[in-house]
Amino acid sequence: MSNVAQNLKKVLADLPEGVRLVAVSKFHPVEMLREAYDAGQRIFGESHVQELMQKVEQMPKDVEWHFIGHLQTNKVKYLAPFISMIHAVDTVKLLREVNKQAERCGRVIDVLLELHIAEEETKYGFSPDACRQFLESGEWRELHHVCIRGLMMMASFVDDREQIRGEMQLAADLFDELKQKYFADEPSFSERSWGMSHDYPIAIETGATLVRVGTAIFGERVY
Numbered sequence: 001m002s003n004v005a006q007n008l009k010k011v012l013a014d015l016p017e018g019v020r021l022v023a024v025s026k027f028h029p030v031e032m033l034r035e036a037y038d039a040g041q042r043i044f045g046e047s048h049v050q051e052l053m054q055k056v057e058q059m060p061k062d063v064e065w066h067f068i069g070h071l072q073t074n075k076v077k078y079l080a081p082f083i084s085m086i087h088a089v090d091t092v093k094l095l096r097e098v099n100k101q102a103e104r105c106g107r108v109i110d111v112l113l114e115l116h117i118a119e120e121e122t123k124y125g126f127s128p129d130a131c132r133q134f135l136e137s138g139e140w141r142e143l144h145h146v147c148i149r150g151l152m153m154m155a156s157f158v159d160d161r162e163q164i165r166g167e168m169q170l171a172a173d174l175f176d177e178l179k180q181k182y183f184a185d186e187p188s189f190s191e192r193s194w195g196m197s198h199d200y201p202i203a204i205e206t207g208a209t210l211v212r213v214g215t216a217i218f219g220e221r222v223y
C-alpha cells in the first residue's frame with residue numbers, strides 16, 4: 001500500500017460516522033491525489049483556482065471538489081460550473097457573486113459561511129456578530145442559487161489545545177444558535193467544517209461534520 005493510502009486509512013479510522021473527510025491536496029502533485037482516489041477518497045480540497053483547474057482536467061469525473069481557500073470574486077466564474085462546495089464564503093459580496101455565477105450555470109452551489117474566531121488578524125471571515133447580522137438581514141433568502149449548508153472556521157495555529165477547543169466550541173455554539181433561529185426547517189443547514197491535521201481530533205469532539213486534512217495524508221507541502 002502506498003504511503004498516501006496508508007495515511008488516508010489512518011485518518012479515516014479516526015472519523016466517526018457522520019464525519020466526512022476533505023483530503024486537502026493543495027500543492028501536491030496529481031499522482032498523489034490519484035493514490036488517494038484509488039484508495040477510495042472522493043472529496044478533495046484545494047485553495048488555489050488555477051491549480052484546481054489543472055487538477056480537475058487530470059482527475060476522474062466523479063471527484064467532489066471543495067474549494068477551501070480565500071476566493072476572489074473575479075474567480076468565482078471558473079469554479080461555478082463544477083464546484084461541489086465553497087467552504088470559505090467570507091463576505092456578502094462573494095456570496096452574491098457565487099449566486100450570480102451559479103445562476104448562469106443553472107446550478108445551486110453549496111456554500112459555508114467562514115467564521116473569524118481565531119486570534120490571528122490575517123484570517124478572513126465573518127465575526128460571530130457580523131454573521132448574525134448578515135443572517136438577520138434576510139438578503140440570503142433571495143439568493144436562490146446558493147445553499148448555505150453551514151459554517152467553516154480555522155482555529156488559531158497554537159499548541160494550546162484548550163484554546164483550540166474553546167474556539168471550535170464557540171463555532172459549534174454559534175451553529176446551534178443560527179440553526180435554531182434561521183434554519184430550523186432546513187435540514188440542509190447541517191455542516192460544520194473545522195479541524196486540520198493537527199487538530200481534527202478536537203474538531204470531532206466539538207461536532208465537526210467535515211474535517212479538512214492535508215499534511216497527515218499527503219505529507220509536508222513543498223511551496
Ligand SMILES: *Cc1c(COP(=O)(O)O)cnc(C)c1O
Binds near residue numbers: 069213
Ligand atoms: C491547507 C488547509 C488545510 C489543511 O491543513 P493541514 O495542516 O495540511 O491538514 C485545511 N483548511 C484550510 C482552509 C487550508 O488552507
